[in-house]
Amino acid sequence: MKFKAINKRKRIYEEVLDQLQAYLFKGAVTPGQKLPSERELARMFRVNRFSVREALTVLESNGLVQRKIGEGTFSTATSNFATTSLVDVVARNQHLIKEPMQVRRVIEPQLARLAAVNISDEQLAHMKVVLRQQSERLDNGLDIIDLDSEFHSCIARATKNTIFVGLLEALHDSLASTSIKSNQARGGGKAGYKRHQAIYAALERHDPDEAEEAMFEHMVEVERLLLDYHAERETKN
Numbered sequence: 230m231k232f233k234a235i236n237k238r239k240r241i242y243e244e245v246l247d248q249l250q251a252y253l254f255k256g257a258v259t260p261g262q263k264l265p266s267e268r269e270l271a272r273m274f275r276v277n278r279f280s281v282r283e284a285l286t287v288l289e290s291n292g293l294v295q296r297k298i299g300e301g302t303f304s305t306a307t308s309n310f311a312t313t314s315l316v317d318v319v320a321r322n323q324h325l326i327k328e329p330m331q332v333r334r335v336i337e338p339q340l341a342r343l344a345a346v347n348i349s350d351e352q353l354a355h356m357k358v359v360l361r362q363q364s365e366r367l368d369n370g371l372d373i374i375d376l377d378s379e380f381h382s383c384i385a386r387a388t389k390n391t392i393f394v395g396l397l398e399a400l401h402d403s404l405a406s407t408s409i410k411s412n413q414a415r416g417g418g419k420a421g422y423k424r425h426q427a428i429y430a431a432l433e434r435h436d437p438d439e440a441e442e443a444m445f446e447h448m449v450e451v452e453r454l455l456l457d458y459h460a461e462r463e464t465k466n
């Protein structure tokens with residue numbers, strides 16, 4: 230096992246976490262395999278044990294390892310952990326919001342394109358209900374975070390590719406738990422709803438070009454709103 234010395238500008242435990250996570254992602258450890266002890270890891274990373282313990286706590290809460298008192302830390306890697314926890318790690322640092330949004334900007338317009346061709350009447354009808362619920366929520370001054378995720382999931386499901394469905398859910402879970410929440414509360418929901426209407430109209434017409442374009446515009450706008458929000462917060466801090 231080889232680890233790099235720690236870059237002190239980042240929070241130390243985050244660096245430890247990133248390296249351990251990368252190590253687990255590579256599949257270098259099989260499920261159930263024991264990791265080096267806290268003391269050994271601290272020596273390899275040249276940090277104190279507290280930083281190692283903090284990183285292991287995050288890994289444990291993400292379901293990547295299990296710690297047994299008196300026995301040590303064991304890998305619990307399963308087949309679908311990579312997407313979910315990778316996205317979690319990216320979203321953990323709010324300034325890295327650009328990364329998940331970049332993935333969405335690349336993927337979701339293409340999903341909309343595929344959906345425009347494949348979407349069924351039943352799926353369209355369901356999306357219409359979701360849109361109506363979004364409108365009602367916004368009228369009552371409520372956020373539409375979960376309904377936004379559902380709207381985007383509908384499109385992923387309409388592609389009939391289960392990998393897209395899983396990937397999108399992981400991305401949305403992760404973003405929803407961080408910044409979209411605050412953003413939605415500040416009027417991002419209304420802007421999103423308008424974009425959703427345009428996307429829906431394109432899907433209903435089974436027009437791939439328009440669906441792709443409308444989704445692309447939505448992604449660009451969401452990203453801009455998120456970045457503005459973070460810029461605002463950073464100047465306040």
Ligand SMILES: [Zn+2]
Nearest residue numbers: 377381421447
């Ligand atoms: Zn949306």
